[in-house]
Amino acid sequence: xxxxxxxxxxxxxxxxxxxxxxxxxxxxxxxxxxxxxxxxxxxxxxxxxxxxxxxxxxxxxxxxxxxxxxxxxxxxxxxxxxxxxxxxxxxxxxxxxxxxxxxxxxxxxxxxxxxxxxxxxxxxxxxxxxxxxxxxxxxxxxxxxxxxxxxxxxxxxxxxxxxxxxxxxxxxxxxxxxxxxxxxxxxxxxxxxxxxxxxxxxxxxxxxxxxxxxxxxxxxxxxxxxxxxxxxxxxxxxxxxxxxxxxxxxxxxxxxxxxxxxxxxxxxxxxxxxxxxxxxxxxxxxxxxxxxxxxxxxxxxxxxxxxxxxxxxxxxxxxxxxx
Numbered sequence: 328x329x330x331x332x333x334x335x336x337x338x339x340x341x342x343x344x345x346x347x348x349x350x351x352x353x354x355x356x357x358x359x360x361x362x363x364x365x366x367x368x369x370x371x372x373x374x375x376x377x378x379x380x381x382x383x384x385x386x387x388x389x390x391x392x393x394x395x396x397x398x399x400x401x402x403x404x405x406x407x408x409x410x411x412x413x414x415x416x417x418x419x420x421x422x423x424x425x426x427x428x429x430x431x432x433x434x435x436x437x438x439x440x441x442x443x444x445x446x447x448x449x450x451x452x453x454x455x456x457x458x459x460x461x462x463x464x465x466x467x468x469x470x471x472x473x474x475x476x477x478x479x480x481x482x483x484x485x486x487x488x489x490x491x492x493x494x495x496x497x498x499x500x501x502x503x504x505x506x507x508x509x510x511x512x513x514x515x516x517x518x519x520x521x522x523x524x525x526x527x528x529x530x531x532x533x534x535x536x537x538x539x540x541x542x543x544x545x546x547x548x549x550x551x552x553x554x555x556x557x558x559x560x561x562x563x564x565x566x567x568x569x570x571x572x573x574x575x576x577x578x579x580x581x582x583x584x585x586x587x588x589x590x591x592x593x594x595x596x597x598x599x600x601x602x603x604x605x606x607x608x609x610x611x612x613x614x615x616x617x618x619x620x621x622x623x624x625x626x627x628x629x630x631x632x633x634x635x636x637x638x639x640x641x642x643x644x645x646x647x648x649x650x
Contacts, residue, residue, distance in 0.1 A: 395491070396458050399431055400448060402495055404462040407437065407444050409502060410477050414469035416604040418611040423481040427494070430485045441467070441619050466558065469600040476501045509549060517541040520595045524587060532582030533591075536573040540592030544569030559630045566593050566634025574642050589638070596631050598624050 403424055410420045417439050428435035428448055438445040442464055449457030480501065484494050507515075517538050524537040547568045551561045573592035577585040601624050608617035 396433070396448065396450070396456055398491055398495075399428070399433065400446070400458045400460055402491060402498070403428060403435065403448065404444065404446055404460055406477065406481075406498060407439075407446065408462055408464050410474060411439065411444065412465040412467055413473045413477075414467070414471070414600045414604065415474050415477075416607040416611070417613040417616045418607070419474075419478070423478055426481045426485050430488060431491065439613075439616055440464075441616075441623060467601060470506065472506075473501065476504075513542065513545050513549075516545050516595055520591065523594055524591045527587050527591060529584050529587040529591065530582055532576065532580075533584045533588040536576035536582055536588035537592050539576065540569040540571075540573030540588075541595055543572040544592070545595070559626060562596060562627050562630035563634045563637075566596055566631045567637045568634075569593050569596070570635045570638040571641070574638055578642070589635070593631055593635055598627055 406427065407420050407424045410423060415423075420439060421437050424437060424446070425435045432451055433448045434451055436447045443461055444464060445459070445461045447457065447459040477498075480494070480497055483489070483497070489497075506512075520541040521534050521538045524534050529537065544565045548561065548565045551564065556564075569592045570589050573589050574585075576582060577588055582588050601620055605617045605620035605624060608614070608620065
């Protein structure tokens with residue numbers, strides 16, 4: 328009996344050991360399969376490198392877009408300021424500037440004042456790519472050749488889709504083109520103002536007085552502009568010089584129409600372009616800009632009247648005849 332019991336225990340022990348080996352084999356095989364599906368560390372490292380390269384490409388793309396929008400912003404602010412300072416009305420400045428922006432895929436919004444222009448642009452396909460800049464305006468003047476050439480440039484950019492670098496070069500060529508020299512401008516302005524005197528039935532003596540008054544006043548205006556004198560003070564001084572020189576001819580009896588000689592000697596100072604632009608702004612619903620222009624031109628007209636009044640006060644004469 329004892330021997331049989333011993334054999335049974337031995338067989339049970341062998342079976343137990345066999346089950347343990349089988350379980351151990353299954354666990355090791357399962358672990359092998361799991362480890363076989365785990366990605367190697369080298370692969371993860373390569374994925375990380377690819378992501379870094381994509382990020383670098385994205386940063387370079389953003390940097391390129393930023394550079395392009397900065398160049399376009401600089402060009403548009405200079406373009407709008409030159410149009411404004413040379414006598415273009417507000418609606419024309421806005422339309423030409425927006426036309427150029429649309430040619431390069433940007434929307435342009437503007438707020439225009441006499442002293443500055445606020446310009447905002449953003450890329451149509453990416454609103455995050457946007458800029459806003461405030462740019463001061465040069466002093467107001469009138470040059471119809473520059474206005475015409477800049478307007479033609481905006482259409483050329485729109486029709487031919489030229490690069491921004493070429494557009495900038497064309498813009499610089501327009502601004503660097505020479506205007507009439509001072510001597511020729513002085514002579515022709517004096518002749519033109521004298522023609523207005525003849526239009527109002529001035530005699531030969533009045534023509535001479537107006538020519539000399541305009542000649543002296545325009546030369547004084549050129550000198551004060553070079554000295555960067557305030558525009559209002561400059562208009563007072565120039566109006567006084569023109570009217571006083573014209574009165575000198577009246578004093579020596581050169582004309583029998585003194586009111587025409589003295590009155591028309593300051594006619595060239597009237598800011599007619601800016602007055603017309605003010606009315607045009609009203610028609611195009613740029614009301615605040617129209618008011619700003621109107622007030623500024625009204626002040627200049629008062630300054631012109633003050634200069635002429637100084638001449639009449641010194642000479643103690645009146646241009647209005649009462650009976």
